[in-house]
Amino acid sequence: MASDEWGRDPGVQMMRKVFREMELAQADLLKATGISIWDPRLRRWREVALVAFERASASAARRRIDLREEQAGALYVHCLARTMMRDGIKASDSRQSDETIKRLVEEVLF
16 A cells, blocks of 8 residues: 655645635635536636735745644635625625734735
8 A cells, every 4th residue: 555655744734734725615615606616717716816815825835924724724615705706796704814914815816
């Protein structure tokens, strides 16, 4: 049986948790808005949200703000919700972003 060398790396484990939180947050948002995973607009929304997420994450790192896995998921879904709202979708961040996350998103999206 092949072993998962990468899976034992703490950095990889942390990133897997971050991605899992992002996926869960996105699923919650789509369910709440009634948007299908097959909606053709979703790809563009995700692309814009990912760029915003990366910028906001970099801004947090420069400020030495350490985001936990749950906060990273909340940051991503907040970026996604704001992106969807630009297209007139009533999307709210069900994970109740804290003020730090809201400020980070505001800086990169507006």
